[in-house]
Amino acid sequence: MNISEEIKKRRTFGIISHPDAGKTTLTEKLLLYGGAIQEAGAVKSNKIKKSATSDFMEIERQRGISVATSVIAFTYKNKKINILDTPGHKDFAEDTFRTLTAVDSVIVVIDVSKGVEEQTEKLVEVCRMRNIPIIVFINKLDREGKDAFDLLDEVEKKLGLNVTPLSIPIGMGYDFRGIYNIWKQNIKLFKDEKKQMIGEKKIFNSIEDPVFKNIIGDEKHKTLIEELELIQGVYPHFNKQKFLESKIQPVFFGSALNNFGIEELLDCFIEIAPEPLPKFTNERTVKPEEKKFTGFVFKIHANMDPKHRDRLAFVKIVSGKFERNIPYLHVRQDKKIKFSSPNAFFAEKKEIIDVSFPGDIVGLHDTGNFKIGDTLTSGEKLQFKGIPSFSPEYFRYINNEDPMKAKQLSKGINQLMDEGVAQLFNINFNGRKVIGTVGALQYEVIQYRLLHEYGAKCSFENLKVHKACWIEGDVKSNSYKEFIRIKQKFLAKDKDDNLVFLADSAFSLQMTIEKYDTLKFHFTSEF
Ligand code: G4P
Numbered sequence: 001m002n003i004s005e006e007i008k009k010r011r012t013f014g015i016i017s018h019p020d021a022g023k024t025t026l027t028e029k030l031l032l033y034g035g036a037i038q039e040a041g042a043v044k045s046n047k048i049k050k051s052a053t054s055d056f057m058e059i060e061r062q063r064g065i066s067v068a069t070s071v072i073a074f075t076y077k078n079k080k081i082n083i084l085d086t087p088g089h090k091d092f093a094e095d096t097f098r099t100l101t102a103v104d105s106v107i108v109v110i111d112v113s114k115g116v117e118e119q120t121e122k123l124v125e126v127c128r129m130r131n132i133p134i135i136v137f138i139n140k141l142d143r144e145g146k147d148a149f150d151l152l153d154e155v156e157k158k159l160g161l162n163v164t165p166l167s168i169p170i171g172m173g174y175d176f177r178g179i180y181n182i183w184k185q186n187i188k189l190f191k192d193e194k195k196q197m198i199g200e201k202k203i204f205n206s207i208e209d210p211v212f213k214n215i216i217g218d219e220k221h222k223t224l225i226e227e228l229e230l231i232q233g234v235y236p237h238f239n240k241q242k243f244l245e246s247k248i249q250p251v252f253f254g255s256a257l258n259n260f261g262i263e264e265l266l267d268c269f270i271e272i273a274p275e276p277l278p279k280f281t282n283e284r285t286v287k288p289e290e291k292k293f294t295g296f297v298f299k300i301h302a303n304m305d306p307k308h309r310d311r312l313a314f315v316k317i318v319s320g321k322f323e324r325n326i327p328y329l330h331v332r333q334d335k336k337i338k339f340s341s342p343n344a345f346f347a348e349k350k351e352i353i354d355v356s357f358p359g360d361i362v363g364l365h366d367t368g369n370f371k372i373g374d375t376l377t378s379g380e381k382l383q384f385k386g387i388p389s390f391s392p393e394y395f396r397y398i399n400n401e402d403p404m405k406a407k408q409l410s411k412g413i414n415q416l417m418d419e420g421v422a423q424l425f426n427i428n429f430n431g432r433k434v435i436g437t438v439g440a441l442q443y444e445v446i447q448y449r450l451l452h453e454y455g456a457k458c459s460f461e462n463l464k465v466h467k468a469c470w471i472e473g474d475v476k477s478n479s480y481k482e483f484i485r486i487k488q489k490f491l492a493k494d495k496d497d498n499l500v501f502l503a504d505s506a507f508s509l510q511m512t513i514e515k516y517d518t519l520k521f522h523f524t525s526e527f
Contacts, residue, residue, distance in 0.1 A: 003321060003357060007288045010359030011273045012082040012316075014099055016124070017109035018117035022139040025256040026109055027072065027083060032259070033266055034074030034081065070301065070314060071345040071361045079270045082345075082361060086123075091439020093119070094390065095299070097126050098372060098420060101386050102298040102316035102361070105133040105273045107265070108159075109256075112138050112145030112172070116158040124159045130386070133243055133274060136163065136251040137265055142258050144173035149230070152251060161249045164235045167264050168227055169253040170220060177216055179253060179261045180207070180224060182231070183238070183268045187212060190260065240272050276359035279318045281375070281382040286319050288358035292378040293320035293328065295362075297370050298387065300419040302453070311419065312343070312363045313370040320378065322356040331375045331383060339364050371418040388526035389494070392423055392436030395465040395502065396443060401457035412454030416446060417495055425468070425492035425500055434463055434492065434502075465502045467509060470494070473519035483516050494525060 017023040072083045084103055086096040100106070106127055110116060127134055136155060138148075146154070152163055166183040169176060178189035187204040189212070204212040207228075213221050242248040250268070254261015276288040279296075286294050299314040315322075322328075327336035343363035344353035356362050364370075373387040400409050413433065417424045423436040437443060443460050450456045473480045484491065492500045501521065503509035513521050 003291070004289050006357040007276055007359065009078065010080050010082065010276055010357065011105070011270060012084065012103055012276060012359040012361075013105045013107060013269075013273060014084045014086050014103040015107045015109060016086055016096065016100075016120070016127075018111070018114070018119040021109045021111040021114070021117070021120070022256045023086075023109050026107070026137065026139065026262070027085070029256050029259050029262045030076075030081075030083065030266060031072065031074055033263060034076040070299065071363075073344070073346050073360075076266060077270055080359075081270070082359060084361065091437070091441040093122065093438045094420065096123060097390065098298050098387055100126055100130065100132065102296075102314075103132065104275070104277050104359070105135065107135045107137055107269070110136060110138050110151070110155065112140050112151065112253075113143055115146055115151060115154050121158055124161070128160060128246070131246040133246055134161065134249045135265070135269060135273070136161070136249055137256075137261075138251065138253045139256050141169050141172055141176050141253050141261070142255040148172070148227075148253065152235075155251065162236065162247060163249050163251050164238050165231055165253075166238060166250040166268060167252045167254070167261060168224075168231065169261075170216060170224055176255070176260075177220065178202075179264060180228065181264045182228075183250075183264065188260075188264070189215060190258075243272055244274055276318070280385045282385060283382050286382065286384075288319050290319040292380065293322050294318045294375065294377045294380070294382060294384075295322065296376070296384040296387075297372055297374045300366065300370060300372060302419060302449070311366045311368070311370075313366040313374075315362050315364055315376060317356050317358050317360050317362065318384070319358055322360075322362055324352070324354045328376045329379050329381070330369060331377060331381055332371070333369065337369065337376075341365060368415060368418075372420040385526065388524040389423055390438075390524050391468040392438055394437045394440055394443070395425075395434050395463045395468075396460035397463055398433050398435050399459045399461060401459050405454075405456045408454045409450065409456035409458060412450045412456050415454075416449060421446060421449075423468075424495055425502065427502075428491045428493065429488050434465075435460070436465075436468060463502075464504050466505050467503050467523070468492075469501045469503065469509070469521040469523060470525050471499045471501050471519055472522060473516075477518060479516055479518045483512075483519060487512065496525075498525065 015023045015027060070085050074081055084099050086099050108120060108124060110120060138151060148169055152165065155161055155163055168180045168182060170180060171177040178187060180187050189202045236248055238250055239248060243250060252261055252265045254265065256262060278285050278287045295315040295317045297313045297315055301312045324342055325338050325340055327338045330337050341352045343350040344356060345361065350363060375382055375384050400406055413424060422442050425434040425436060427434060435446065447458060450458055487501060490502050490504065492502055494500050503512065
């Protein structure tokens with residue numbers, strides 16, 4: 001098979017949701033269809049339960065499991081499907097944002113009774129910013145929930161999407177009887193009270209099929225016809241091109257737990273989801289079918305073995321063919337590195353591979369060479385764009401609690417920051433280090449890991465910061481100079497030495513933005 005055939009086969013996507021909407025269950029059912037696992041329950045949930053915020057073992061367990069489930073690949077109808085796992089826990093949201101730089105499309109899972117939840121809103125916003133094609137899956141139809149049309153409305157309003165249903169439920173909750181598949185124009189009913197199983201299908205090709213009418217009864221039949229008319233009248237027709245351009249988002253209904261509506265979703269997904277897409281670098285756009293290899297690191301995972309401190313860097317292949325034992329250019333460090341045991345991921349296992357193609361993810365053993373966002377190429381000096389940092393929500397000074405271990409602490413902090421665990425800011429006027437995170441749980445992870453992996457003891461001290469803004473402006477201008485002088489107490493440098501303003505309140509931020517209107521205040525590190 002040549003490269004372009006390999007590219008056409010691949011679909012790399014992520015599943016995002018608010019915790020508990022059913023992401024893990026859906027992943028598992030997709031794997032069952034791909035024949036990658038044989039029984040339900042094989043994919044372990046990688047979520048940290050809310051109650052576990054102080055449980056270090058739970059954090060460690062989570063890290064272990066999420067290595068195994070970071071990428072799950074399987075084959076379905078001759079397509080190679082790569083699912084990139086995203087942590088559901090909000091304290092790990094930054095990890096999810098970064099993973100979204102490596103997907104070509106996403107499936108958003110929504111719980112029918114809860115509707116659009118907070119975490120879903122944030123994640124979808126990031127997808128929209130990046131124009132990632134989105135498919136919506138409304139889950140748990142076996143439970144009583146919101147009316148399908150109200151929910152479609154809510155999805156449009158809260159998520160800012162332009163939806164078009166490609167399936168519609170027949171009944172809901174106790175009364176949930178099946179799915180009308182608008183995409184394929186057929187109907188699938190639950191076989192019996194025990195719900196649908198793979199391989200036991202009851203499909204009708206016409207809504208007027210007398211057996212179908214008889215099973216669901218006149219009232220449901222009438223409702224279904226009315227609903228289909230409503231859909232035709234109100235929602236735009238599905239158009240693949242518009243979907244790929246992120247102008248329209250198809251919606252499916254089902255129940256992941258009962259394996260209902262999943263096959264419809266998967267069959268449509270492999271037809272409409274994009275194959276690996278071109279990606280921007282600072283220099284030019286790289287197309288997947290280019291002969292020469294390029295890729296970028298979107299995730300780094302510390303190994304479970306603290307004695308060896310080796311890590312796995314996850315690289316998304318953007319173009320060409322990645323081969324084992326071939327030297328590639330690590331652009332930031334300007335040096336060639338060979339990888340003797342690159343890992344590929346299949347179902348829950350990882351194994352050493354010889355070649356990988358665009359869309360695939362390879363796991364490279366790393367002893368500290370990589371940072372999130374690093375580019376690897378066959379020799380060209382390129383830097384892929386699009387792994388920005390967002391303003392953290394929490395800011396704390398980090399203090400060294402053991403003067404003998406200052407070196408270890410500094411090394412540990414740097415390595416954890418390279419992994420993207422949190423963001424480091426160096427305060428200009430007092431030289432102190434501030435760690436910024438998206439969730440409070442991160443501080444426990446950092447403290448624990450610094451101690452256990454680097455032997456360094458630290459403590460944290462709250463710092464009142466409302467938001468971090470990256471500053472852009474003419475350094476020679478008077479207003480820039482004045483800003484630096486007046487706001488010196490609130491200025492820091494990020495890991496790449498960019499100037500960051502740590503505003504202590506929404507009010508002071510607003511006042512500062514108004515006063516220094518020749519400067520630009522950015523809310524992400526990439527602009
Ligand atoms: P997450 O990864 O998005 O956090 O969600 P997960 O799949 O773990 O699902 C959260 C809970 O919702 C699980 O129950 C799961 O069984 C249930 N669930 C998923 N899909 C459906 C569905 O279609 N219908 C119904 N009724 N429930 C569904 P749990 O009790 O938290 O965990 P477990 O003990 O069942 O594993």
